[in-house]
Amino acid sequence: xxxxxxxxxxxxxxxxxxxxxxxxxxxxxxxxxxxxxxxxxxxxxxxxxxxxxxxxxxxxxxxxxxxxxxxxxxxxxxxxxxxxxxxxxxxxxxxxxxxxxxxxxxxxxxxxxxxxxxxxxxxxxxxxxxxxxxxxxxxxxxxxxxxxxxxxxxxxx
Amino acid sequence: xxxxxxxxxxxxxxxxxxxxxxxxxxxxxxxxxxxxxxxxxxxxxxxxxxxxxxxxxxxxxxxxxxxxxxxxxxxxxxxxxxxxxxxxxxxxxxxxxxxxxxxxxxxxxxxxxxxxxxxxxxxxxxxxxxxxxxxxxxxxxxxxxxxxxxxxxxxxx
DNA sequence: CCTATATGATTCACATGTCAACTACTTAGG
DNA sequence: CCTAAGTAGTTGACATGTGAATCATATAGG
Numbered sequence: 099x100x101x102x103x104x105x106x107x108x109x110x111x112x113x114x115x116x117x118x119x120x121x122x123x124x125x126x127x128x129x130x131x132x133x134x135x136x137x138x139x140x141x142x143x144x145x146x147x148x149x150x151x152x153x154x155x156x157x158x159x160x161x162x163x164x165x166x167x168x169x170x171x172x173x174x175x176x177x178x179x180x181x182x183x184x185x186x187x188x189x190x191x192x193x194x195x196x197x198x199x200x201x202x203x204x205x206x207x208x209x210x211x212x213x214x215x216x217x218x219x220x221x222x223x224x225x226x227x228x229x230x231x232x233x234x235x236x237x238x239x240x241x242x243x244x245x246x247x248x249x250x251x252x253x254x255x
Numbered sequence: 256x257x258x259x260x261x262x263x264x265x266x267x268x269x270x271x272x273x274x275x276x277x278x279x280x281x282x283x284x285x286x287x288x289x290x291x292x293x294x295x296x297x298x299x300x301x302x303x304x305x306x307x308x309x310x311x312x313x314x315x316x317x318x319x320x321x322x323x324x325x326x327x328x329x330x331x332x333x334x335x336x337x338x339x340x341x342x343x344x345x346x347x348x349x350x351x352x353x354x355x356x357x358x359x360x361x362x363x364x365x366x367x368x369x370x371x372x373x374x375x376x377x378x379x380x381x382x383x384x385x386x387x388x389x390x391x392x393x394x395x396x397x398x399x400x401x402x403x404x405x406x407x408x409x410x411x412x
Numbered sequence: 413c414c415t416a417t418a419t420g421a422t423t424c425a426c427a428t429g430t431c432a433a434c435t436a437c438t439t440a441g442g
Numbered sequence: 443c444c445t446a447a448g449t450a451g452t453t454g455a456c457a458t459g460t461g462a463a464t465c466a467t468a469t470a471g472g
Contacts, residue, residue: 102390107374108381115393116380119400123280125326125407143428162450174429176452181427198437198450217264223273224265230406231399233259236272238395242388243276249387250282300458319420331459333422338457355420355467
């Protein structure tokens with residue numbers, strides 16, 4: 099029994115699993131993304147920010163909270179918020195507690211865009227990803243995802 | 256027995272599988288990528304082009320062949336090749352058969368970069384991705400990847 | 413042979429991501 | 443109170459991705 103942890107390199111079979119898997123997930127992601135963009139005009143980044151704000155206390159969050167929550171670089175958050183603010187999906191106000199920071203607030207338009215995009219987004223995930231699998235395969239995937247998350251030191255969700 | 260294909264939307268469990276899985280794969284990918292960049296100075300895009308050229312007849316390919324092989328947009332190929340040419344990893348020559356096209360040729364420097372990056376790249380895939388799983392999980396993943404590829408109309412590899 | 417259309421490839425404008433440098437405010441220590 | 447260090451956030455330079463427009467060449471039909 100070769101658990102394989104002592105080898106430094108993957109077998110060709112292991113490598114093939116990585117490639118086949120990684121490529122397929124990439125394609126699935128890009129199809130979901132382009133469908134989202136077509137149907138709701140929102141990118142995945144937009145959507146994630148909107149989810150976070152919608153679920154937040156007072157429909158608002160500090161930019162740094164957002165960065166921590168999404169596990170994004172601060173500069174990435176900055177850029178994303180800048181683009182979204184330009185489109186009117188959110189607003190940045192000076193933070194009352196800390197003059198360095200700003201409070202990111204969901205606008206009515208942002209809330210509307212979020213509501214309108216949820217159904218199409220979920221439908222795309224179902225059709226493009228979920229429907230590819232049998233219930234057994236889906237259960238295995240869940241298991242594998244948990245193992246990978248643990249291995250990478252990610253929270254279990 | 257709810258195979259679920261008739262529902263339009265995923266259950267919350269299905270959605271959680273997608274998210275947990277997608278996020279984990281994203282993180283794995285970005286860690287492999289940044290390690291590659293650190294250790295070999297090559298991006299994943301660079302690496303894929305180098306593999307294709309290395310394995311090609313005469314260490315060269317038509318740009319359109321490359322696009323088809325990698326399943327990339329043509330403009331993406333153009334940009335990638337432009338950057339790589341500037342760094343001396345490849346060369347573009349006018350195609351002898353078709354004056355519209357160009358032939359992308361691996362340079363000696365490109366071949367050297369490819370050889371030097373293979374081991375670190377494989378080691379990163381093994382440590383970051385493969386080692387997360389038991390052999391059973393890996394087999395399941397292979398199966399799931401095949402199902403997804405079929406569902407998305409991708410070649411089996 | 414000539415024109416309409418198709419094909420190969422690049423270019424442009426823009427969205428998105430990373431990393432490092434910078435600005436501005438806060439806070440701990442003396 | 444004042445300075446040094448830390449923290450919040452933005453900015454700039456660049457790599458990468460997409461889609462539409464453009465340019466040059468090829469090729470099918472008349």
